[in-house]
Amino acid sequence: xxxxxxxxxxxxxxxxxxxxxxxxxxxxxxxxxxxxxxxxxxxxxxxxxxxxxxxxxxxxxxxxxxxxxxxxxxxxxxxxxxxxxxxxxxxxxxxxxxxxxxxxxxxxxxxxxxxxxxxxxxxxxxxxxxxxxxxxxxxxxxxxxxxxxxxxxxxxxxxxxxxxxxxxxxxxxxxxxxxxxxxxxxxxxx
Numbered sequence: 001x002x003x004x005x006x007x008x009x010x011x012x013x014x015x016x017x018x019x020x021x022x023x024x025x026x027x028x029x030x031x032x033x034x035x036x037x038x039x040x041x042x043x044x045x046x047x048x049x050x051x052x053x054x055x056x057x058x059x060x061x062x063x064x065x066x067x068x069x070x071x072x073x074x075x076x077x078x079x080x081x082x083x084x085x086x087x088x089x090x091x092x093x094x095x096x097x098x099x100x101x102x103x104x105x106x107x108x109x110x111x112x113x114x115x116x117x118x119x120x121x122x123x124x125x126x127x128x129x130x131x132x133x134x135x136x137x138x139x140x141x142x143x144x145x146x147x148x149x150x151x152x153x154x155x156x157x158x159x160x161x162x163x164x165x166x167x168x169x170x171x172x173x174x175x176x177x178x179x180x181x182x183x184x185x186x187x188x189x190x
Contacts, residue, residue, distance in 0.1 A: 021052035039068050046078065055082050073103045073113075080116050089127065092120045111158060114151035118144040118164055125171050134179045141168040 028045040032038060046061035059082045065075035080095030096117035103109050125140035148165045151158070172180055 021048050024048040037068060039065060042068065055086055058082055071102055073099055073107060073109045076102060077109050077112055077116065084116065084120050089120055089124050096120055111151045111155050114147045115161060118147040122164060122168050129171065134175055137171060138180055141172050144168045
């Protein structure tokens, strides 16, 4: 079984170097017909679909990875990223929260998980502002800023964290000052 996994990885890497996602996908689908429980083949297939721009198919393949290995932080992170890209904010939020539950504080996926959830919250805040639900927008931005501060403490060199902090602050700046202050005060009393 181990040798088969190595062959699948080599096949995927070769096709990736050739920039041939279609051949890669066909080869991985063939490998999965031989071993439908191959975690490596499912992960590579999901990555190949994503590289080709087939985001829904990629998400389904990552879901299959999670059926085979429910503790896979990588698959959960990729699934959250795809859901965010597809505009499925509630599902993305849940996936990123699972990443943070599954991964330990020293995991290399912790900062991307924090960033992903914060990005999802900033998008949710934008939706809330469009729907005139100011209190929800403020709560989303506050949580996003808290997550981004944690991520920046872990790795301050990741510039997209700072950009996302700026976006959250700009969203808050668009609201009346009394709205933001009222919500902050209510949060302190709980």
